[in-house]
Amino acid sequence: MKVNSDRYERMKKTGSIHYAMEIKKNLAEITDDFPDNPENMEYFYKRFEEYTTGNLHEGKKVIASMCVHVPLELIYATGATPVRICAGAYATDQIGAEFLPAKTCPMVKSTLGAVYLDILPGNIKPELIVNPTTCDQKKKMGEIAEEIDKPFFTLEVPPTKDSEEARQYWNRVVKKFVKKLEQTTGTKLTRRRLKKAIKTVAKAQAVYRRFDHLRRKAPVIYGKDAILVTNSYFFDDIESWTEHVEKLNKELEERIEQQKTIGKANSPRILLTGSPTIFPNMKLPLLIEQLGGIVVTEEFCSTSRMIWDTVAVDEWFLYDMVPAVADRYLKPSTCPNFTPNTDRERKLLRDIKEFQVDGVIYQTFTGCQLYDMESRRIGKILEENGIQTLYIESDYNPDDFGQLTTRLEAFLDSLKNKK
Amino acid sequence: MQKKLKFKRYIDNSNVSRFRFWIQIISFFIFVYGGYFFIEIASRLPIFSCPYVQGSPGGCYLIGIQHELNTTWSSLWGFRGIAILTSLATFLVFFIFLNKAWCGFVCPLGTLQDWITKLRKFFGFSFTRYDEMSFKRLKSIKYILLVLLILIPLGIRNTFFGIPLPHGMHTPFCQICPARIILPLFTGDTSQIFIDFTDTTTIIMTSLGMMSAAIFLVGSFVKKRFFCFFCPMSALQFIFSKISLLRMTKDGDKCTRCGNCYRVCDVGIREIADDIISKNIVKDDCMLCAKCVEACPEDDCLKISFAGIPLFNASQEGFFKRYGQTDLNELNELNKQKNESK
Numbered sequence: 001m002k003v004n005s006d007r008y009e010r011m012k013k014t015g016s017i018h019y020a021m022e023i024k025k026n027l028a029e030i031t032d033d034f035p036d037n038p039e040n041m042e043y044f045y046k047r048f049e050e051y052t053t054g055n056l057h058e059g060k061k062v063i064a065s066m067c068v069h070v071p072l073e074l075i076y077a078t079g080a081t082p083v084r085i086c087a088g089a090y091a092t093d094q095i096g097a098e099f100l101p102a103k104t105c106p107m108v109k110s111t112l113g114a115v116y117l118d119i120l121p122g123n124i125k126p127e128l129i130v131n132p133t134t135c136d137q138k139k140k141m142g143e144i145a146e147e148i149d150k151p152f153f154t155l156e157v158p159p160t161k162d163s164e165e166a167r168q169y170w171n172r173v174v175k176k177f178v179k180k181l182e183q184t185t186g187t188k189l190t191r192r193r194l195k196k197a198i199k200t201v202a203k204a205q206a207v208y209r210r211f212d213h214l215r216r217k218a219p220v221i222y223g224k225d226a227i228l229v230t231n232s233y234f235f236d237d238i239e240s241w242t243e244h245v246e247k248l249n250k251e252l253e254e255r256i257e258q259q260k261t262i263g264k265a266n267s268p269r270i271l272l273t274g275s276p277t278i279f280p281n282m283k284l285p286l287l288i289e290q291l292g293g294i295v296v297t298e299e300f301c302s303t304s305r306m307i308w309d310t311v312a313v314d315e316w317f318l319y320d321m322v323p324a325v326a327d328r329y330l331k332p333s334t335c336p337n338f339t340p341n342t343d344r345e346r347k348l349l350r351d352i353k354e355f356q357v358d359g360v361i362y363q364t365f366t367g368c369q370l371y372d373m374e375s376r377r378i379g380k381i382l383e384e385n386g387i388q389t390l391y392i393e394s395d396y397n398p399d400d401f402g403q404l405t406t407r408l409e410a411f412l413d414s415l416k417n418k419k
Numbered sequence: 420m421q422k423k424l425k426f427k428r429y430i431d432n433s434n435v436s437r438f439r440f441w442i443q444i445i446s447f448f449i450f451v452y453g454g455y456f457f458i459e460i461a462s463r464l465p466i467f468s469c470p471y472v473q474g475s476p477g478g479c480y481l482i483g484i485q486h487e488l489n490t491t492w493s494s495l496w497g498f499r500g501i502a503i504l505t506s507l508a509t510f511l512v513f514f515i516f517l518n519k520a521w522c523g524f525v526c527p528l529g530t531l532q533d534w535i536t537k538l539r540k541f542f543g544f545s546f547t548r549y550d551e552m553s554f555k556r557l558k559s560i561k562y563i564l565l566v567l568l569i570l571i572p573l574g575i576r577n578t579f580f581g582i583p584l585p586h587g588m589h590t591p592f593c594q595i596c597p598a599r600i601i602l603p604l605f606t607g608d609t610s611q612i613f614i615d616f617t618d619t620t621t622i623i624m625t626s627l628g629m630m631s632a633a634i635f636l637v638g639s640f641v642k643k644r645f646f647c648f649f650c651p652m653s654a655l656q657f658i659f660s661k662i663s664l665l666r667m668t669k670d671g672d673k674c675t676r677c678g679n680c681y682r683v684c685d686v687g688i689r690e691i692a693d694d695i696i697s698k699n700i701v702k703d704d705c706m707l708c709a710k711c712v713e714a715c716p717e718d719d720c721l722k723i724s725f726a727g728i729p730l731f732n733a734s735q736e737g738f739f740k741r742y743g744q745t746d747l748n749e750l751n752e753l754n755k756q757k758n759e760s761k
Contacts, residue, residue, distance in 0.1 A: 162693070164551040202743035209735055312679035312714040312742060319545035324682055331692070332677035343676055346695070350672060 011095060012117045018091035019119055020052045026280040030224050033290060036262075038255070040248040041225050047232045048279060056122020056235060057081045061185050064126035066111065067134045068306045068333060069157050073325045074178055076197035076238070079187040083124050084234035086302065087114040088278030090396040099144050100137075105367040106396040107278065108137045115150055121235035128184045130177070132157045134337040135370055153180055161330050161338045174326035194321050198311050204233070204242045208307045210249050215296060216355055219262050220255040223272065223295020224285045230303040231279045262294065268415035269296045269356055273348060273378075274363035274371045276302035281396050284363055287404055293412045296355045299348055305334055336370040344374070345381050352387055359388045359415045361408075366395040388415060430730070432737040435709045439523065443530040449476060450527045451605050463509040465517075465656055466526040467598040474606050479598075480510040481568065481652055485590040489572040511659060518663035519656055522647060523706035528598045529647060532639040536685075539640055547641050548687050557648065558704070565651035568592040587620030592651060594624040597635035643685040648704060657703040664726045667707060671695030673720035680711030680721065691721075713741055 027048055031037060056062075061080040065072070075082040087093075087110040095113030096104075114120060115129065131142040132155040145152045156173045158166035178189055187193075211229065215221060229248065233241055255261070270293045277285060277300060285295050298304065309332040313324045334344035351357065360382055364372045375391055382389045390411040394400055423431070449458060450468045453476030460468070462478030470478045487503045495503070514521065522529050539546065549557065571591045574584045593599055600611045614629065615621035638645035647653055674695050681692035686704040691711050694700065700721070701707065712721045715733035723731045 164689075199743055202739060206735075206739040206743055209739075309675065309677050310679065310716045310738065310742065312682055312716075312738075314683040314710070315540055315546070317540075317543055317545070327678050327682055332675045346672070347675065 008117075012119070015091055015095055015113070015117045016052060016119055019089050022089055022091055022280045023048060023051055026282050026286075029286055030228070030282065033286075034222060034224075036260075037225065038221060038248060038251050040244065040251045041228070043244045043247075044225070044228045044232050047236055048228065051121055051279075052119060052123070054122045056124055057083070057237070062124045062126045063181070063184070064120065064124065064129040066130065066138065067132040067157075068301045068335065069132040069134060069329050070130045070155060071174060071177070071325045071329050073194065073197040073201050073311065074174070074181060074189065074322070076200060077189050077194040078178075078181045078185045079193070080127070080181070080185045081237070083121055083126065084306075085111060085114065085120050085126075085129070086234070086276070086278055087111045088281035088396065089114065089119075090281070090398065092117065092119060093396045100141065103367045105135075105137050105275070105365045106281075107275065107365060107368070108135075108141050110396060112141050112145060115145055116148060124235075127151065128153050128180070130155050134335055135368075137367070153177075157337065158330070159337070159339060161333065162340065167327070167330065170330045171323050171326050174322060174329075178322060189318065189322075191316065191318050191321070194318065194325075195316055198313065198321065198325065200238060202310060204238050204245075205307055205310055207242050207245045207249065208233075211245055211252075212297075212304065212308070214249060214252045214256065218256045218259075219267070219269070219294050219296065220252045220260065222262055222289050223270070223298065224282060224289055226295070227277055227282065227285055227298065227303060228279060230298075230307065233307060234278075234302075263292070266416050266419045268293045268358040268412050268419065270294060271297050271299065271348070271351055271355065271357040271360045272363065273299040273360060274375065275365040275368045276300040277363070278302045283398065283401065283404070284361070284392065284394065287401075287408055288361065288412070291405070291408055291412050293408075293415075296357060297351050299334070299344070299351060301335060308332075336374045341374065345378060348378065348382070349385060352382075352385070357387065358419065359390065359411065361411070362389055362391045364391070364393045366393055388418075427729075427732075428734075428736070431732050431734040432740045434741055435713055435731060439708060440533075442524050443533065446525045447527045447530045450525070451475070451602060453477075461509060461513070463506045463513070465510055465514040465521045465652065467528045467596070467602070467652065469527075469596075469598045469602045471593075471599045471611060472602045472606060473608055479652070480506070480655075481596075482590060482593050483510075485568055485572050485592060488569060489575055489589050491576045492573075511662075514656060514659060515663050516665065518660055518665040518707060519653070519701060519705050520665055520707035521656065522650075522653060523708035526652075527602060529644065529706065531601065532644050532646060535636070535639045536643050544641075546643055549642075551689075554687065560649045561651050561654040561703070564592065564649065565654045568651055585618070585620045587618060587624065591624065595627045595631050597628075597632040597646060600628055600632040601635065644706070647706060648686060653706075654703060657701075660701050660703075661699065665707065666699060666724055667701050667705070667709075667712070668698050668722050668724065669694070669700040670720050670722070671697075673717045675717060677716070679714040679716065683710045683714045685710065714738070 027045060031045060063075045063080045063082050064085045065082050066084065066086050072082045086107060089110055092113030093106045093110040095117055096109030099112055100109050129150060129152050131138060131152050133139050134157050142152050142154055155177055158169050160166045182188055215226065229245060270288055272285060272295055288295055309328055311324050311328045313321050334341065334347050362375050362378065364375055379389050379391065394404065451472055452474040454474040458476040460477035463480045463483045464477045465480055467479050468475055468477040470482060483506050487506060490499050568591055571584060571588050575586060575588060603611050613625065615625040635646050676692055678692045681689055684691060685708065688702050688704055690702055691700055709723055709731055712723060712731055712733045715721045716735050716738040718734050719732050721733040722729055
């Protein structure tokens with residue numbers, strides 16, 4: 001399809017309108033259907049309100065990223081700002097469907113649609129779109145995007161992370177990525193800048209970990225809000241994000257002290273995992289919480305997996321800092337693209353224990369092979385540990401609302417009866 | 420998060436590497452110059468407290484064991500045997516308290532290598548690491564050296580398989596040990612830098628010693644703790660490591676396998692990151708320097724304890740204190756200064 005044709009213009013116009021409507025509808029549900037939202041959530045709601053209209057990172061060079069394997073520290077250190085563009089909108093999902101087979105994962109379709117129509121968070125104009133090879137669909141999407149002249153860069157992620165060979169391969173890939181970044185931004189990576197970037201991200205991580213621990217302590221924030229907090233890490237200015245999560249943390253601490261908790265004593269505590277929930281595709285967490293459950297934690301690449309892990313450097317020189325950053329984006333990842341991926345099982349079991357989870361809801365997007373294939377093994381392990389699991393296959397289409405409600409209601413009821 | 424005692428929290432947030440740096444300086448001073456101040460510790464120490472150093476306040480157990488084993492089979496069953504056992508007991512009495520931390524905190528040769536690393540960092544040169552295959556292959560050298568340093572002295576008096584060993588092979592390890600040549604230099608004693616031309620054996624052994632000293636200096640400049648990887652003392656310590664009171668344990672359930680600990684490990688032990696089953700995580704190359712515990716961001720995942728009393732636990736708060744926020748303040752100040760100077 002030719003860019004700049006009449007049809008393209010029309011598509012872009014309607015696409016943007018639909019996108020904006022989706023955001024509005026979802027935000028309204030998030031804010032209005034629940035009483036007593038934390039005051040400091042206002043900032044995050046606002047970030048999403050401006051999602052299609054705002055002018056994010058104006059005057060700065062922006063590097064768009066996908067997945068959790070793009071080393072953000074390196075982007076910051078070359079003077080650019082990273083923005084993750086993995087999309088959750090049904091509006092652009094339909095556009096992407098024009099390029100990809102019908103049974104492709106909606107996240108991939110939606111992202112390609114958004115890239116094609118240039119409806120990116122805060123209307124950024126990325127210099128480069130970094131596409132890690134974390135699944136076959138993403139790889140092919142990259143090829144298509146290059147055909148329509150989008151500045152894609154393939155970041156080769158190894159298929160395993162346990163072997164020393166994979167680690168060395170990844171280290172080289174990251175070194176190549178540094179070169180590409182330097183070329184694109186025209187800024188050289190220096191020791192001082194990278195150190196500063198690592199510290200800046202570490203600060204955000206420290207604040208996020210505090211947020212995560214507060215969620216363990218007592219139910220003071222709904223999962224739908226927590227997902228917005230982590231989702232806004234995709235595109236927000238990192239310092240501003242850190243500052244506002246810190247403020248939110250303070251408010252939540254106060255709420256814990258005043259015992260201002262959400263839900264009821266017998267509200268089932270739910271862990272969400274599987275294909276990532278990305279705003280505005282909030283139907284699953286929203287439905288769960290509208291039906292009386294509480295999403296206490298999520299094991300998604302759009303949430304904790306993205307922020308939790310840290311960089312440790314032994315010698316603060318480029319020769320050690322770059323591999324240290326590279327390691328952080330490979331070793332702790334629980335992405336199902338890696339084989340074996342036992343770390344994900346262990347992480348889930350750990351989270352279930354620490355968050356006192358009653359039931360797990362496993363979301364798989366239609367066409368998302370990797371999460372689908374892992375679901376059986378994970379389900380079995382959870383069953384062995386006495387945890388009830390509900391497997392849900394869904395996509396960005398809001399049509400399955402009725403069917404989802406019935407299934408979720410039954411699941412949540414059975415959990416409530418157990419309590 | 421569980422409530423921690425204020426004191427414990429202070430320790431877990433502390434910078435052990437800095438503490439270790441000062442302990443190393445103090446113990447280097449004691450074990451190289453202590454003799455001049457009439458400090459007398461003991462012989463049979465589990466470190467290279469080298470008797471060839473004039474100021475040495477003690478002795479290395481390896482030299483003791485080599486001397487004692489230079490004896491006939493029959494005398495092993497007499498008083499000689501008892502002497503061997505008592506000196507082993509002396510070694511263990513010292514060893515049991517610090518486990519392999521003797522290497523990381525006390526051994527003067529280890530300290531020297533850390534200083535050479537500091538020198539390399541000053542020049543901004545990168546370090547090297549063995550790849551996995553070489554690591555596995557070279558790992559066994561320290562055990563081979565240990566076996567040899569036990570068998571050769573025995574072989575001098577009791578020919579094995581009819582192979583005669585010359586008397587010049589007594590204390591064979593000391594003759595090739597870099598500590599014998601390098602540590603005396605710190606007291607201004609250069610007398611160990613020589614090749615003994617008495618006979619062929621002494622020529623060979625002293626030349627090997629000179630070579631190992633040279634390799635030591637170059638090796639530890641390019642690789643952190645280069646020599647420790649081949650040290651027979653390290654092998655001997657590891658045999659008794661399990662009975663020591665100082666322990667490092669890992670809770671595999673808490674580990675995310677992020678690899679931070681492996682990254683900062685001076686000797687490159689992979690198991691510290693990848694092994695999620697073993698509880699006791701002290702490996703033969705470990706020197707209990709606690710850098711891994713410092714780099715671990717998961718609460719109580721890695722622990723160092725003494726006789727069951729937790730000393731230093733990995734903690735999230737401590738990690739960010741060491742790696743994140745405190746330095747961020749420094750950075751902000753740096754930026755401020757930069758802006759002001761503009």
